[in-house]
Amino acid sequence: MNGAENLLHTLVQSGVEVCFANPGTSEMQLVSAIGNSSEMRAILCLFEGVAAGAADGYGRMKDQPALTLLHLASGFANSMANQHNAMRAHAPVVNMVGDHASYHLQYDSPLTADVAAHARLSSAWVRVAESANDLALAGAQAVQAAMQGSGKIATFIAPANHAWDAATEAVPPLPRPAREQVTHEIINETLALLRNGKSTALILGGHALREESLLAAGRIVAACGVRLLCETFPARLQRGAGRVKVERLAYFSEQAVAQLQGLEQLILVGAKAPVAFFAYPGKPSWLAPDHCTIHTLADVDQDICPALRALAQALGADTAPVLTAEAPAVPAPSGALTPVAIGQTLCALMPGQAIVSDEAVTCGMALFPLTENARAHDWLILTGGAIGQGLPLALGAAIACPERKVIALQADGSALYTLQALWTMAREQTDVTVVILNNRSYAILNVELARVGVGQPNIKTLSMLSLSQPDINWVELSTGMGVPAMRASSAEEFYAQFAAAMNSKGPRLIEAMVVQQMPG
């Protein structure tokens, strides 16, 4: 048994079931060991950003890490934007990165670079395996490290010779770490805050946005009337009919400031204090009112649900939370294909337990409120802000939950960063419906151009924010990657195509030619 085979045995024993792979020469023993393992599913991705984004989506839905397989420092670099998003989403991910044989590094051959230095930029835990026997231990430790708190990125580096040399010691899995409990003192302090009569909001993030935590938060609201807010870009929000509704903080800082106006205290539950996504001249970075105090019930890595339940219990056991009603049946939209028409269609047709991957950017701001009364679903957003997350995330979520319908709401500009995900969706026959919201521009940047105080832009400036000349044809890109696709140019066409997608299984893409109205 070589080091790679020994490692695979340990990873499988540790509960890792899926590998999103983009290997190279230095990973051939790892590829072969995966190929020989009946318990590790191998999913080829054609770009490393797809592998990392898919592992993020898988981790958000399973609360278990998938494995990525990446090729040296440059392969890791290609994955880093989506590693950043996974890190900000607190998702568990284990990266397995090949490197040159340890004795080969001294020669500085062309593809040599410092893999660990790359990995450290987006990983909470990094280790280079030191021998064939050590490789499996590094893998076991990585799985353990990935399960710390809400979830971490753990990266182990496998020098090629440690994969091909003989390994003699089987390495058992390591215990999963327990999440830190919120102390009674903190719960009692929070209770006192809730009873002090001040204008208060809970700001929820991380696992506080899962159904059970939201039910407890809803009981707190019912008992004492605080407001329930959530971070702007939650990693995974369980919402829709039958769920407890939270108010999402706006992306544009002036709108968020207005939302928070009048609040005297904020209690953070798995979230950070609200700050602007970007700075703008003359606009605040800190969004809470001047004299508003900030308190923390639980950070994102703590065990949030029991803390919220204890708080709800202390406030009164008989307070039932208010649950979101299901949307009434309305006529199918007609006419121009506006974001509103798309939102109404989603609201009417999304099946229960759907998973939405939202990288719709400007359009997404409209689609989110329009779907609040849809059947119960999970909504996953671009948590870290590095575009190119949406399609890979949808892929990973579909692999994690093959029985659920996945819907990727995807702006055209950001879809182009990782469009290679379409091919893997086709290969794995994942049940993903991709909706490309094609407005032929980086629409958000046209908005931001005005917001940062640039004067009237000229044609050359606007051309740097436009995706036209030439227009991109998403139907051709999709079928070129093996995913059946159609274009919708009216509300009626979109409704019919989306209904057909919801009533069948397998990957497909709808290019929605959106008539965009500007937000803000």
Add this chain to the structure above:
Amino acid sequence: MNGAENLLHTLVQSGVEVCFANPGTSEMQLVSAIGNSSEMRAILCLFEGVAAGAADGYGRMKDQPALTLLHLASGFANSMANQHNAMRAHAPVVNMVGDHASYHLQYDSPLTADVAAHARLSSAWVRVAESANDLALAGAQAVQAAMQGSGKIATFIAPANHAWDAATEAVPPLPRPAREQVTHEIINETLALLRNGKSTALILGGHALREESLLAAGRIVAACGVRLLCETFPARLQRGAGRVKVERLAYFSEQAVAQLQGLEQLILVGAKAPVAFFAYPGKPSWLAPDHCTIHTLADVDQDICPALRALAQALGADTAPVLTAEAPAVPAPSGALTPVAIGQTLCALMPGQAIVSDEAVTCGMALFPLTENARAHDWLILTGGAIGQGLPLALGAAIACPERKVIALQADGSALYTLQALWTMAREQTDVTVVILNNRSYAILNVELARVGVGQPNIKTLSMLSLSQPDINWVELSTGMGVPAMRASSAEEFYAQFAAAMNSKGPRLIEAMVVQQMPG
């Protein structure tokens, strides 16, 4: 005048003419300043890897830096694989990377990360601008730093507030650094080596592979009979009819060892001592024979051509170099579309002064020798080994040299990493003919699988190296991105389509359905 406008003025004065841009919110003032500059060409790229690879191609052809415009750490990360290639190619590149306003960093908003730490991984020079006035100075210094030696990657980071705040001090360009001269002592020592009667090869790299340096090297060969080798992946090799031929070191280490057998001394001229690209079990990493001595005439950053000329002069002024003959006319190939048929077509039809971007990987090994007698051309290779270079490099070379035909020889697997380059080729109407060598697999990895000593692979293992199921349709991908495309399935079809491409201007793509024979 704000900091961004002041910076643009300095960059233009410093001789920078082109910006490959992929901006975000934090770069809006820079976008606007570029938009308002009549002397800075703005070229929008839909992925940062395209921008960096294009800047590399531009730098290799112009020996002047282009600018990239990138968005924060994640934007830089997306460009890093091609930054690595540019670094290994010793090409001049200036990266202009936006960051959050300096006062905003403390809030750790979602897209915050350490931009400088990312930049340092592939840049020789990195600096964060410290004020609106300092921004233009940072830009001027970056251009100077990029022109050190053969060329460096210089990255300056522009916090958003330094771009929008007022700047009061115009900053003039800085002088270009001179290349270090090779000393007389080293030239005399090298002369003694050439006269000591030992079996000798010059190994050329960097600017030693430009026509004038090669002519001097050819005179040395004519005078004293040494062998002329070049590194396996030269950044830019001037070759073809009327040029001095060099023997390229083989990629597979056992073949390179055979090439070097019997040599007693190697003299490095802008190249490094030959080492294996990857380690393989039981195969050597160091490729020179055991007792072969290694000497250096010039490193890649020194002024190579005068040193070679001085050496040639000392050996005998009357020795004319042997020049490559033009290929005789042969019948157009027919039948199966093999790499040989493609190579014969290229050799016959490539116009003089063509620029070839070679990321053909396995196929490229066959195409290179078949084109050695083609009309004089420049051949650019995947210098750093991080795949996804070929299409962006071709784009950048075409922007640098609009009067020359650019031919991208592109393996299908590596083309998928940065296929977004096609859209910019279409938008800028660059004169690039892309040949996708479609063998529907990572063919090189199938070869490497055997070479690293993995036993008979099973179907699951092979599926991780295959680009089929589903097959990718490059004609659709190309037309979806706005580049006209055709598929060639026979030698006759390929010849006709390639001839048509050579006889017209503008971007087009030929999907060559290659019947692959394995190298090795």
